[in-house]
Amino acid sequence: MNLAHRPVDIFQVSGENPQVLTEVLRDGVNLAVWRRRLPPQLEDFADLVISLGVPLADQRVIDVDEQNTPILPDLLREAAELQGYEAFVADVTWLVAAYTCLVGARRVGLRLRVLHNPMCPRFHVDNVPLRLLTTYVGPGSEWLQEQQSTRSELPTADRYVDNIQQLLAGEVAVLKGEKWQGNEGAGLVHRSPSGQQARLLLSLDWLA
Numbered sequence: 001m002n003l004a005h006r007p008v009d010i011f012q013v014s015g016e017n018p019q020v021l022t023e024v025l026r027d028g029v030n031l032a033v034w035r036r037r038l039p040p041q042l043e044d045f046a047d048l049v050i051s052l053g054v055p056l057a058d059q060r061v062i063d064v065d066e067q068n069t070p071i072l073p074d075l076l077r078e079a080a081e082l083q084g085y086e087a088f089v090a091d092v093t094w095l096v097a098a099y100t101c102l103v104g105a106r107r108v109g110l111r112l113r114v115l116h117n118p119m120c121p122r123f124h125v126d127n128v129p130l131r132l133l134t135t136y137v138g139p140g141s142e143w144l145q146e147q148q149s150t151r152s153e154l155p156t157a158d159r160y161v162d163n164i165q166q167l168l169a170g171e172v173a174v175l176k177g178e179k180w181q182g183n184e185g186a187g188l189v190h191r192s193p194s195g196q197q198a199r200l201l202l203s204l205d206w207l208a
Contacts, residue, residue: 010146010186021102021174024130030176030188031143038136038170042091045084046137046169049114050198052079058112061207062096064105070096076112088136092202095172099132099204102174107208116198125187126177130206133173138199140167143190166193 013023014033024032038046049056058076074080075089096108113119115138123144133141142164167173178187193199 012143012145012188018098018172021098021172024174024176025102027182028186030146030183030186032174033167034172035168036170036172039087041084041087042136043170045079045082045088046200048082048084049076049079049200050137052114054078054114055116056112056114058110060110062108062110064096064100064108066101066104069093070100070108072096072110095132095134095202096204099174099206103130103206105206105208109205109207111201111203111205113201114198115192115201117196119201120192121194123189123191125189126175127179127187128177128205129180131175131177132202132204133167133175134171134202135167135169136200136202137169138197138201139193139195140169140171140199141173141190142166142193143188169199 009028010030011028012031012033013020013029014035016035018034018036021032021034023029056076056078062070062072064070070093072089072093075092079085079088092112096110099105100108135141143166144163145165175188175190176183176186178184
């Protein structure tokens with residue numbers, strides 16, 4: 001891991017307005033969190049998706065531009081008959097559009113998954129430029145503040161258990177990874193939440 005270009009000060013920001021997500025573009029910021037509360041309609045839909053008891057997934061690459069609304073045909077189509085589906089699609093579409101605008105993307109990778117087990121249970125950093133995460137139901141991702149992480153000892157980072165931070169359901173996070181120019185050696189240290197509680201996770205990646 002190259003630490004030569006690592007920012008002197010690395011920190012995380014959060015706020016109740018979606019505008020806070022733009023803060024992740026600043027040097028030294030490797031996490032921005034919009035502390036939003038999901039409307040009841042979306043909470044109820046996510047609960048219904050989990051109640052189906054099957055590992056639903058939707059993965060696709062979307063060609064996007066800042067001038068047009070993203071088109072997401074048959075998004076998570078197995079859940080299309082559930083109450084609240086239209087509101088869910090509208091929310092995902094808005095997040096894709098906001099992410100597109102944030103990074104000036106031309107292509108975005110979208111992944112929607114119902115998870116019953118931790119996907120990445122060990123602390124790690126992502127080898128991507130910028131990733132958006134939000135959990136519609138269930139526990140959110142866990143992360144460590146910079147002063148609480150030892151990057152050279154990621155496999156043993158569990159010893160920081162008393163200082164683990166966690167995203168809440170509904171919150172939207174944008175994480176800087178190792179491929180963001182100038183952020184080498186400063187990707188956010190995070191992991192999937194521990195435990196077996198089911199969750200519905202959306203992730204967006206900037207592909208081009």
